[in-house]
Amino acid sequence: MTGKTAPPAKKTAPAAAKKKAVPAPKEEAAPKEEAPPKEEAAPKEEAASAPATEEPPAPEHPPEQSPAPTDEPSPIPTEAGTEVIPVPAEGSPAPLDETPAPEPKLEKPKEEPPSCPLSLAVEEVSENSFTLTWKAPEQMGRAGLDGYVVEICKDGNSDWKAVNQEPFLSTRYTIPNLSSGDKIHVRVMAVSAGGASIPATLEQPVLIREILQLPKIRMPRHLRETYIRRVGDAVNIMIPFQGKPQPEVSWTKGGQPLDTNRINIRNTARDTIFYIRQAQRGDSGKYELTVQINGAEDKATLDIQVVEPPGPPQNLKLVDVWGFNVALEWTPPVDNGNSEIKGYRVQKSDKKSGKWFTVLERCTRTSCTISDLIIGNTYSFRVFSENICGLSDSAAIASGVAYIEKTKTTYQPEKIPQRDMMEPPKFTQPLTDRTTTRGYSTHLFCSVRGFPQPKIIWLKNQMEIREDPKYIALIDQGVCSLEIRKPGPFDGGVYTCKAVNPLGEASVDCRLDVK
Numbered sequence: 001m002t003g004k005t006a007p008p009a010k011k012t013a014p015a016a017a018k019k020k021a022v023p024a025p026k027e028e029a030a031p032k033e034e035a036p037p038k039e040e041a042a043p044k045e046e047a048a049s050a051p052a053t054e055e056p057p058a059p060e061h062p063p064e065q066s067p068a069p070t071d072e073p074s075p076i077p078t079e080a081g082t083e084v085i086p087v088p089a090e091g092s093p094a095p096l097d098e099t100p101a102p103e104p105k106l107e108k109p110k111e112e113p114p115s116c117p118l119s120l121a122v123e124e125v126s127e128n129s130f131t132l133t134w135k136a137p138e139q140m141g142r143a144g145l146d147g148y149v150v151e152i153c154k155d156g157n158s159d160w161k162a163v164n165q166e167p168f169l170s171t172r173y174t175i176p177n178l179s180s181g182d183k184i185h186v187r188v189m190a191v192s193a194g195g196a197s198i199p200a201t202l203e204q205p206v207l208i209r210e211i212l213q214l215p216k217i218r219m220p221r222h223l224r225e226t227y228i229r230r231v232g233d234a235v236n237i238m239i240p241f242q243g244k245p246q247p248e249v250s251w252t253k254g255g256q257p258l259d260t261n262r263i264n265i266r267n268t269a270r271d272t273i274f275y276i277r278q279a280q281r282g283d284s285g286k287y288e289l290t291v292q293i294n295g296a297e298d299k300a301t302l303d304i305q306v307v308e309p310p311g312p313p314q315n316l317k318l319v320d321v322w323g324f325n326v327a328l329e330w331t332p333p334v335d336n337g338n339s340e341i342k343g344y345r346v347q348k349s350d351k352k353s354g355k356w357f358t359v360l361e362r363c364t365r366t367s368c369t370i371s372d373l374i375i376g377n378t379y380s381f382r383v384f385s386e387n388i389c390g391l392s393d394s395a396a397i398a399s400g401v402a403y404i405e406k407t408k409t410t411y412q413p414e415k416i417p418q419r420d421m422m423e424p425p426k427f428t429q430p431l432t433d434r435t436t437t438r439g440y441s442t443h444l445f446c447s448v449r450g451f452p453q454p455k456i457i458w459l460k461n462q463m464e465i466r467e468d469p470k471y472i473a474l475i476d477q478g479v480c481s482l483e484i485r486k487p488g489p490f491d492g493g494v495y496t497c498k499a500v501n502p503l504g505e506a507s508v509d510c511r512l513d514v515k
Helices: 003-019 029-034 038-049
Strands: 118-125 130-135 145-154 172-175 183-192 213-217 227-230 235-244 248-253 263-267 271-276 285-293 296-307 314-322 325-331 343-350 356-363 367-370 378-387 423-429 434-436 442-451 455-460 471-476 479-484 493-501 504-514
Touching (some): 130 183, 145 172, 172 183, 213 285, 227 235, 235 296, 248 263, 325 378, 434 442, 442 493, 442 504, 455 471, 479 493
Parallel strands (some): 227 296, 423 504, 434 504
Antiparallel strands (some): 130 172, 145 183, 213 235, 235 271, 248 285, 263 271, 285 296, 314 325, 325 367, 343 356, 343 378, 423 442, 442 479, 471 479, 493 504
8 A cells, every 4th residue: 555545534524524524324324335346446546656656665554444325426646736525326225415504684675766856957057156946856765865965066166066965854945155157057955865866957058147126015905995994003014125236215205315213124135114103184195206216217106094983973953842752963073093984873861861872874974853752751962973093082962952732633523424325225136047957956046136135035936935944044244045945846947036125126036947
């Protein structure tokens, strides 16, 4: 045995140790352990290679006993020192790799950045700044937006510079401290935990310059008419206007500057405020507002009317008293409260109760007539004047009183001429011939008038019908009726109705047939 056989035995030891963990088949493992055929191949190779190279003899010691062969073939050394792993024979089972596979690691889904902001536009441009507006992106990510970042770049330069240090959530931003005449490119990005979105960029650069706008006063609708306030009320009016650059604002009254001790004016870039703490009647009038920009101007007029309740009417007096009526007259008040008099309220009071009752409201004339007064009462009268603020604080009271006297009247009945109502009987509706059926009751009717009321006599075949239960005779309001109960063949004949009163008589007749 030469030293070349030692390396293969040492290299197979790890493989054998590796395979010890794999349980071998119980029946096939025993015969392979008795005579491994691979040990005879090794001496043949050593004998063939001995003449080529002579090596010092290996120390004599018993050769290491190779471990029990496994299903995996051992590598065979070659002359160059490389190992050749023999291919397993056909039909033999392929070696099983018992190394446990590593468990796959679950990767967290990456947070997607938000989408691009929408509708980026320039809202306003001044000589050293401009204002942007935009809309939120459609997709903001799971965690939501952290904010927006605005970047600018001068025209002709590719160096983008962030304007805001920290992201902000507003969709409106003003970029200040710019130089007039510069052309600025701008873009806006939405930022979230997943990163920044694709920037929204304006197609054209923004030219930093003042946009001229003619002055225009936007007078509110309720101020286009007379603005009415009561004495002591506050007057606080804001009137917006527009114009660029910022216009000059001035107020005048009757062509003269305003009294700053009573009226306070505060102007801003977009409106002017007119304020009076406590209005007085002297503050009424027309105020002129002028807005100017480099010779261009716009004017508006504010008409203010400060009012208060009017004074009482003057010269109230009783003009006449007759029957149940009283006539009053008066003159308008001296002070109308700086407002048109809308009417007068007239009240009365009787001496017994002493209470005032309203008789007329909003009487537009300076005279009136009061009716339906009670006989025997004594009445006093007063009148209030009324304007847009309400009734006057005091009333004008008539100096005299009105006493409704009791008048003596004599009843004279109306003379009605007597009319002669006497009239002889006269039939207005005669009897008519009838045919009836045996056993069925029938009626005969006629109408008569006359005064005094005539007496009615019924006859059958010129014989008077007296108290016979077979016949029932009635008269009501001049209508005469005769009921024949269950007539038979012998009840047929000629029936006569005769009316008699002191002035005469009348009669009618008819024929009745019974079948």
